[in-house]
Amino acid sequence: MPGRARVAATLISAVLAVTVAGCAGPSEAEPDGPSAEPEWSYVSGDGQTYTADEVPERIIAEAYAAKVLMEFGITPVAIWASSPIAEDVGLQGADFTGIEVIGQEWGKIDVAAAAELAPDLIVGDWWPVEEAYSGFEAGVEDTSRRLADLAPVVGASQGDSIVSLIEGYADLAASLGADPEAIAQSRTTFEAAVTDFEAANEENPGVSALAISPWDTNYAIAVPAYAPELLDFQRWGLDVIVPDTPDPDFPYWETLSMETADRYQPDLILFDDRNHPGNEEILAEAPISAEIAAFAAGQTTTWPAYWVHTYGDYAAELTRLAEVIRATDASVGE
Amino acid sequence: MSTTRVAPPSSVARRSGRALGLLPAALVLLVLVLISVGLGSRDVAPADVWQALIGSTDRADATVIREMRMPRTLIALVVGAALALGGTILQGLARNPLADPGVLGINAGAALAVVAGALVFGAMPASAAVWFAFAGAALATVAVYTIAAVGREGATPVKLALAGAAATALCGSFSSAILLADPDALNELRMWQVGALAGRYYPVLVQLAPYFAVGIVAALFTGRALNLLSLGDELASTLGLRIDRTRGVLFAIVALLCGAATAACGPIVFVGLMIPHLARLITGPDYRWILAYSTVLGPVLLLGSDILGRVLLPTAEVPVGVVVGVLGAPVFVLLVRFRRIVTI
Missing domain, CATH: 3.40.50.1980 (Nitrogenase molybdenum iron protein domain)
Incomplete structure (x- = not known):
């Protein structure tokens, strides 16, 4: 594995x-x-x-x-x-x-x-x-x-x-x-969750995901290179989309305007969970959201953004996301 | 009507001149509307903009043009008219050349009430927020006049402006504090608080349309009363105007206009200050004409500022409230400095 x-x-x-x-x-x-x-x-x-x-x-x-x-x-x-x-x-x-x-x-x-x-x-x-x-x-x-x-x-x-x-x-x-036992136990639970996450991506291959954080009239897309959990997701089989042009002065994100929010068409939208559901509500209000096929199809969830530090949290998030990936229609995006 | 009664023989020519003058103003507005609909961060060719408007093009382009740029443009039109008319009425009502719903703290009061309402009751649609805005506008008006009236000479223009500036700063600080305390719940209000047309879509316009309609139509019928008030209370009262009742109605119209405008796109200053003076410069002192011109010029200023804000910076938009503030500040200074040349 x-x-x-x-x-x-x-x-x-x-x-x-x-x-x-x-x-x-x-x-x-x-x-x-x-x-x-x-x-x-x-x-x-x-x-x-x-x-x-x-x-x-x-x-x-x-x-x-x-x-x-x-x-x-x-x-x-x-x-x-x-x-x-x-x-x-x-x-x-x-x-x-x-x-x-x-x-x-x-x-x-x-x-x-x-x-x-x-x-x-x-x-x-x-x-x-x-x-x-x-x-x-x-x-x-x-x-x-x-x-x-x-x-x-x-x-x-x-x-x-x-x-x-x-x-x-x-x-x-x-x-x-x-206690080394406690550490090992925590690691074992986590590894089972990784296996499950990988299995979900093998069972339902081709799911592409876009990690976003809409705010005000902006549509910010996370750049995986600066989000270790997104890099992990990629390693474990999820196609996390890498945005083309990260913001020059803050390359953690590519910030699009709402008018151009339909540029990337993933199968699954991952909202930054630190300001969810506020960020989803902002996107929902913008009429362009109807043009983002995954959002229109209700294929959205959250991702643990920049905070995971424990095997317990990571295992829980991976298990949850594995279920979401299994239920995602991989033909929605482009 | 007083001005026509004492008008010089050339008044007929002047009146038709004033009517004709509305035409170029309306043309400028039309051009701005076209630019506003055609210009945005998404590249849509002019031909495609037209196709989108008549409804035969790529779905996403059409969505952006019809459901994002159109409501933004229409909101700019009604808010611009509402603020300019509100300013005109305030100036006539107070016989104060510095009166403006923004400068006098009325918009800031309305905004604070909206933010406080959202804090207590959670995020609410514009149709609910507007009632908080009305209450806030009314309270701020009373408070500012009360403060300015302290002292022997009463509520002089500069004292009113000072009291208004204080109220604006105070209300603005409280609004910011509330927004900072609960940034997630009040996400939507963060940009609105500086005065922004971006991110405001049809639901806002549809929900507030009745208030704008009543306010703008009512405002257009206040010309006669304002002309009489400009003669001074005594003469106006001799000519049959019921002063107190008229003032009350006029203040209510101002609160309606400013409350609706603030609920739509946040506290915006200076539109109500600049436009009536500009209109007066073109038309002379007849309020019926000042009101007519304000209805066209207010949207010209607000929409023009919004368009400017979209192109000023290469990467981000400048909120319309900031653009109007930057344009309006020097005008305000000139009016204070050379107040004697501006008589009301």
């Missing part, structure tokens, strides 16, 4: 990376030098190996990272989110009871509250394009960035697959003492 092969390949490469990095010499976060065998080490998203004499226990994590660590059995002492937690579709189902919240607005983290918690480790995604961890990107307030003064910052790298992101966190969780 390509899905399993992918997971296996990711695992192997992760192991190799740890080994290579381990041989590479002294690490950045370990001032005591290479002589002592560190109790804890982790190859972080930025490619560097972080070590510590004791396994970090007091963790402050960005909410998405916290969700995946918690799925693997590691609970942080505090979290921060980039928007109100209750409204974030990516944080539904997470139980943050008893965990201190030190930020619910992008770029704003209460560093004083964080300092009082005396963290051993700060966790957030690594963004390769921006070369920064979540919470430390360009535009974040300087006072919030001082969070990095409290403890080393680590996290899995955003890349071209959600699987490698989750596996990066699985490694981190394992290094922090998570």
Whole structure:
């Protein structure tokens, strides 16, 4: 199965990376030098190996990272989110009871509250394009960035697959003492969902999908190269349409006007689930929607846009989408 | 009617001149309508636009022309007329050259009421939103006049404009705050709030058509009353005008026009300011003619601004409210600066 092969390949490469990095010499976060065998080490998203004499226990994590660590059995002492937690579709189902919240607005983290918690480790995604961890990107307030003064910052790298992101966190969780069984179980459930998703595409071949987010009078189409879950869908057999001309200054999307929204004719429309159903209502009001065959035929659903961090969420979404794909008439689009 | 009674001997020639002057204005409007229907982000050849209008072409082109560009154009026509007429009546009513439903905060009040209504009751169709707009327009009018009337000299034009500007800023801030607090639920209002014709389709026009029809027709019959009011309350009352009742009716018509216009495409400033002055420049002081010209010139300004907004930037549209604001601001400054040359 390509899905399993992918997971296996990711695992192997992760192991190799740890080994290579381990041989590479002294690490950045370990001032005591290479002589002592560190109790804890982790190859972080930025490619560097972080070590510590004791396994970090007091963790402050960005909410998405916290969700995946918690799925693997590691609970942080505090979290921060980039928007109100209750409204974030990516944080539904997470139980943050008893965990201190030190930020619910992008770029704003209460560093004083964080300092009082005396963290051993700060966790957030690594963004390769921006070369920064979540919470430390360009535009974040300087006072919030001082969070990095409290403890080393680590996290899995955003890349071209959600699987490698989750596996990066699985490694981190394992290094922090998570039960390998729990991780393996979560992975097994997920792999079954991937198999089901691939089966759906084999049973009903030729379904093309367009991932969109209509807003105001615009019809924004997601560019898969910047949406790891869409790249995953492509790997697992779904024909996610790649738009021809991404916006020059923000290549995550190709933004069409409503007047030209019928340019691409997929069999299935995937609405950005972060602002659904509002985005679908905007499209429904625009008369051009009648000219988008998939929309007119009611062949629409949502896709988990830019937020999946856990095997649990991913498995649920893939299972749901597999059913939608099976029910999609592949002759609707062009 | 006073102006004809005291008119110079050349009045017959002048009157026919004024009537003829409407013709080129109407022609300009017609050209703008054609441009508006023909111009958009989707490339449709002029011949195909015509085919789409008479209904014999590629389905998608026809949908864009008939169901997206046509309603947008028609909404620009009725909103332009409503705002220009509202401004004309306000200026005559208040004998204030700076009066404009946008400047006096009436549109912003209507908009705030619509946004607040949507916050409490959820997204609603234009036919429901318009009632909030009426209430907001009326409340803003009363509030602005009350504030401006404080002080010895009463509600002077500049004090009214200042109170209106304050009300506009205040209502605008509250509207923005509400929209920011609940961006998903109020998605649709985000663009509307700056004044936009884009994204407004037939349902908006159909639902608001009765209010526009009543408002515009009623406004066209206010010329005599406005002419009498322009003579001063005392003389007007001597000539048989019931001042208070007339004022009440006129304010109600303004609220109707501005409420409907704001419900249709958000708070738009300056149309009601510029157009009556332009009309007065062409016609002289007779309100019956000013109203007639406003009905044609208001749509010319709004539709022209909308078209300008579509072509100004290579990638995105500039909302019509912004274009009108940029065009109107210098006119407003000139009117304040040289107020003495503009007498009402």
